Amino acid sequence: xxxxxxxxxxxxxxxxxxxxxxxxxxxxxxxxxxxxxxxxxxxxxxxxxxxxxxxxxxxxxxxxxxxxxxxxxxxxxxxxxxxxxxxxxxxxxxxxxxxxxxxxxxxxxxxxxxxxxxxxxxxxxxxxxxxxxxxxxxxxxxxxxxxxxxxxxxx
Numbered sequence: 001x002x003x004x005x006x007x008x009x010x011x012x013x014x015x016x017x018x019x020x021x022x023x024x025x026x027x028x029x030x031x032x033x034x035x036x037x038x039x040x041x042x043x044x045x046x047x048x049x050x051x052x053x054x055x056x057x058x059x060x061x062x063x064x065x066x067x068x069x070x071x072x073x074x075x076x077x078x079x080x081x082x083x084x085x086x087x088x089x090x091x092x093x094x095x096x097x098x099x100x101x102x103x104x105x106x107x108x109x110x111x112x113x114x115x116x117x118x119x120x121x122x123x124x125x126x127x128x129x130x131x132x133x134x135x136x137x138x139x140x141x142x143x144x145x146x147x148x149x150x151x152x153x154x155x
Contacts, residue, residue, distance in 0.1 A: 005152050009045040017032075020033065097130040099133065
C-alpha cells in the first residue's frame with residue numbers, strides 16, 4: 001500500500017561566504033543558506049517527506065544540530081542516509097514532488113538538472129520527480145531565505 005509524506009524546510013541566507021546548494025545542485029553567484037548542515041532545503045524537505053511517509057520521525061531526530069560530527073553535512077548525504085532508513089523499514093521511493101519558495105535564485109534554468117539529480121539520488125525515474133518554484137511576491141512567507149515543500153510517495 002502506498003504511503004505519502006510531506007516535508008518542509010526553510011533556511012535564511014548565510015553571511016559566511018558559503019555557496020548555495022539546492023537539491024545537490026550548486027547555484028553560482030548566490031550566497032548560501034545558513035544552517036548546521038549545508039542548508040540544502042530541497043534535500044532536507046524531501047528527507048522529511050520520506051521519513052514522514054515511513055513513520056520514522058523527522059530530519060532533526062536523525063540529524064540533530066547538537067551532533068558536531070555532522071556539521072556541514074551535504075544535503076545529498078542526508079538524503080542518502082534517509083533512503084537507507086526508509087529501505088531498512090521495507091519501503092522504496094515511488095515518486096517525489098518539490099516546490100521551492102523563494103524570491104531568488106531563478107529555478108527554471110536548473111530544473112532539468114535538479115530533476116535528474118534527485119531522481120538518481122532517490123533511485124527513481126526522472127518522470128517520477130517534479131521540481132517547481134514559486135515566488136512569495138515579497139510577502140515574507142519564508143523570511144529572508146529559501147523554503148521548500150516536498151511530497152514523497154513510498155510503497
